[in-house]
Amino acid sequence: GDSVTQMEGPVTLSEEAFLTINCTYTATGYPSLFWYVQYPGEGLQLLLKATKADDKGSNKGFEATYRKETTSFHLEKGSVQVSDSAVYFCALSEGSGGYQKVTFGTGTKLQVIP
Amino acid sequence: NAGVTQTPKFQVLKTGQSMTLQCAQDMNHNSMYWYRQDPGMGLRLIYYSASEGTTDKGEVPNGYNVSRLNKREFSLRLESAAPSQTSVYFCASSEGTGSNQPQHFGDGTRLSIL
Numbered sequence: 275g276d277s278v279t280q281m282e283g284p285v286t287l288s289e290e291a292f293l294t295i296n297c298t299y300t301a302t303g304y305p306s307l308f309w310y311v312q313y314p315g316e317g318l319q320l321l322l323k324a325t326k327a328d329d330k331g332s333n334k335g336f337e338a339t340y341r342k343e344t345t346s347f348h349l350e351k352g353s354v355q356v357s358d359s360a361v362y363f364c365a366l367s368e369g370s371g372g373y374q375k376v377t378f379g380t381g382t383k384l385q386v387i388p
Numbered sequence: 389n390a391g392v393t394q395t396p397k398f399q400v401l402k403t404g405q406s407m408t409l410q411c412a413q414d415m416n417h418n419s420m421y422w423y424r425q426d427p428g429m430g431l432r433l434i435y436y437s438a439s440e441g442t443t444d445k446g447e448v449p450n451g452y453n454v455s456r457l458n459k460r461e462f463s464l465r466l467e468s469a470a471p472s473q474t475s476v477y478f479c480a481s482s483e484g485t486g487s488n489q490p491q492h493f494g495d496g497t498r499l500s501i502l
Contacts, residue, residue: 278430305487306487306488308490310493315495316495316496317392317478317480317493317494317495317496318431318478318480318491318493319493320490320491320492323488323490325487325488363430363431367487367488367489368487369485369486369487373419373436373438373444373485374419374482374484374485374486374487374489374491375433376431376433376491378430378431379430380428380429380430381430
């Protein structure tokens with residue numbers, strides 16, 4: 275079955291540091307890939323997505339490239355801010371049996387210190 | 389811009405009690421979902437409704453029932469609460485069942501079963 279593996283957290287960085295959160299996946303078909311962000315006390319929000327191989331999703335300075343050959347979708351940001359502190363979820367989505375089947379990773383907590 | 393609204397935000401129950409979690413979306417989305425979020429396990433799908441008038445089991449449906457009341461509303465019912473159902477519950481919606489469509493989440497209901 276489908277699965278998503280994210281790097282273990284928490285990840286602690288100083289403000290303006292470079293961020294990478296690794297994500298690899300296993301899928302039977304041709305999934306779309308997503309990064310969601312969850313701030314304390316809130317639900318998940320879409321951060322970015324990519325729907326086919328070699329697509330790059332980007333938003334708010336974050337980027338991720340859909341790499342089919344390495345089955346990866348790593349999240350990167352060149353310079354993190356304190357406001358980026360949150361939990362980040364990698365997810366894959368496939369249409370399956372008439373519904374949108376989404377498989378989430380376990381989440382990576384990011385803490386950015388001033 | 390309410391999006392997905394969940395009520396209540398917090399609830400404490402005793403073992404054996406019943407309750408209904410409410411969810412409503414104002415985006416005219418066809419598909420709605422209920423997830424539970426537990427530490428270290430990501431999000432797991434409880435039930436989904438691909439369209440108005442249909443509901444189906446997800447990954448962890450035991451102990452739960454759902455009702456798609458209309459296109460906007462999708463409720464989750466615990467008939468006889470158990471401590472293992474202590475969790476954070478999220479409702480989500482999407483425009484349809486296509487794999488490339490993001491899901492939109494409510495802020496969650498934090499449920500404790502004593």
